[in-house]
Amino acid sequence: MAQAVTQRKRRAKPRWQRRKDERPAELLAAALEVFVEKGFAATKLADVARRAGVTKGTVYLYFDSKEALFKAVVRETIVPVIAQGEALARAFTGSARELVERLVREYWRLVGETALAGIPKLMMAEAATFPELTRFYYDEVVTRGHRLMAGVIERGIKNGEFRPVDVMVAAKLAMSPLIHATVARRAFASCMPETFNVQQYLDTHIDLYLHGITTQ
Amino acid sequence: MAQAVTQRKRRAKPRWQRRKDERPAELLAAALEVFVEKGFAATKLADVARRAGVTKGTVYLYFDSKEALFKAVVRETIVPVIAQGEALARAFTGSARELVERLVREYWRLVGETALAGIPKLMMAEAATFPELTRFYYDEVVTRGHRLMAGVIERGIKNGEFRPVDVMVAAKLAMSPLIHATVARRAFASCMPETFNVQQYLDTHIDLYLHGITTQ
DNA sequence: GATTAATTACTGACCGTTCAGTAATTAATT
């Protein structure tokens, strides 16, 4: 008791701190983790709050509802990555082959091996529950990503590097092994043998894909 | 009132029928639908029951719990498909190229465009919740499927049709665009333009993949 | 000491699960 008072006097440990500015981002990061792990319905806001170092009531100071929190997680975490990819493609000066490889590896660096990898999984799982969010995601992430890749492939066809193929279909085929790997890797993390080598998977995909689409 | 009696006498419509044998399969089919649409946590057993033409209590005559129902859905619907694929490969006499194409198309016919397409989506979404079921699925479906395809690719390498590659990695790359398409197609059904042509997607995948892996 | 970020305690709806009761079916008896 005396010690508690001492601690109080010394301000050793205030029971909590007021950190209005940092809370939203911290809550979003925590929410991403829990939503990805448990799915929307099974996620408890008390869990999210605890992981962000606060209690449930605090969540409601920054987000209107569980659903609003979920939507914010998706909207605010993934779009910047697409923009980054577009910027990369715009600035790139090498061949189409090189750019395809670069984009694939960059996707893995920025999404595949980070916490963002959970977003595709989440969207697949919860799409039916949030039609409006799904539309947003499909337009602003999926289609935009495909268009980005399709542009590169079109470049490659025009300058004779690539065979003439439907560019949107080819773009989807360049991306789908990546998306699937991000999703499957998280889902089956505990099952996969340690021998599985993601880097080799990427290398082989790039090799087979470019070999497949290159003229001759 | 008089009419009710008449109906009763004619046995026009009993309020329900006793159909012990058919119930389990009907419940499993209904459960697959709802689980795929809503996810495990958001699925209400009352919904499943209604869709199977019974009430909630009946579910518990045939399955111990919601969890048991979920596990039964996965275990009893997907394994037969793998076995069918293995049989197909065993009986096949043509080239490795042809067999790869055949397996890809068969997967789509038996899984991609049927209700079974929901299973991969479910497993990705709920893997973290059911570790033991996930292990089962990973061993009996994922790995077995990959081994099947890897065997075919190995044949192709040995007889000179294919370039020497890591056969397991190549197998995963043959399948991943399919799995991703089955999952994404359901999730984004309402968003996809009608112009999207699955058949073309499959054709192009087969074309690019075989072109990529073929010697020369 | 005024402001407000944060906690704490509470409410009400929802849903998995249970089980007493009911109606469909089968079998025994006349």
Place this chain on the structure above:
DNA sequence: AATTAATTACTGAACGGTCAGTAATTAATC
């Protein structure tokens, strides 16, 4: 064949735990 007894598949109301959301309270910061 008709009647009645026994069986059991199925129903639906009720229970109890969980959790999103809210209101009251506390305490950190300026």
